[in-house]
Amino acid sequence: MKLNVMVVDDSAVMRAMVKKSLSLCGIELGEVVEAANGVEALEKLASSWVDLALIDVNMPKMNGEELLNHIREDEATVPLNVIVISTEGSETRISRLKSKGARFLRKPFSPENLGNQIREMLGETHGDGSGNQALPVSGPDF
Ligand SMILES: [Mg+2]
Numbered sequence: 001m002k003l004n005v006m007v008v009d010d011s012a013v014m015r016a017m018v019k020k021s022l023s024l025c026g027i028e029l030g031e032v033v034e035a036a037n038g039v040e041a042l043e044k045l046a047s048s049w050v051d052l053a054l055i056d057v058n059m060p061k062m063n064g065e066e067l068l069n070h071i072r073e074d075e076a077t078v079p080l081n082v083i084v085i086s087t088e089g090s091e092t093r094i095s096r097l098k099s100k101g102a103r104f105l106r107k108p109f110s111p112e113n114l115g116n117q118i119r120e121m122l123g124e125t126h127g128d129g130s131g132n133q134a135l136p137v138s139g140p141d142f
Helices: 012-024 038-047 064-073 091-099 111-123
Strands: 003-008 029-035 052-056 081-086 102-106
Touching: 003 012, 003 038, 012 029, 012 052, 012 111, 029 038, 038 052, 038 064, 052 064, 052 111, 064 081, 064 091, 081 111, 091 102, 102 111
Parallel strands: 003 029, 003 052, 052 081, 081 102
Antiparallel strands: none
16 A cells, blocks of 8 residues: 655755655655645645645745645545644644644654654544544555
């Protein structure tokens, strides 16, 4: 069962680090798609099958929270698994993200942190009580 992942971050260095962590975290990876901001991410989500999106908060054009709002408003992307990755995580922001069915991972993180978050998220087939269903991984490939 391979996981298609989208890495959304305005920093190419950070995207490379996230990809490196993904490759080391023990998850079987399928395609990894990159986007430099929310606008680009929405464009790519429309044309590729993604199981999980790892999203930065501070980005030009459309930031991570705005992107999450768009994802949850669109029927096609509402079940997408989302982990927001940021250095800034006020309790207010984290609870707001969770209310929209996203998880939060603080930078810097280890591949183990990332792998654990992903495994926990994919194990959640009955939602987190927020009313947002975290769907089991499924897609055209399996
Ligand atoms: Mg950024």
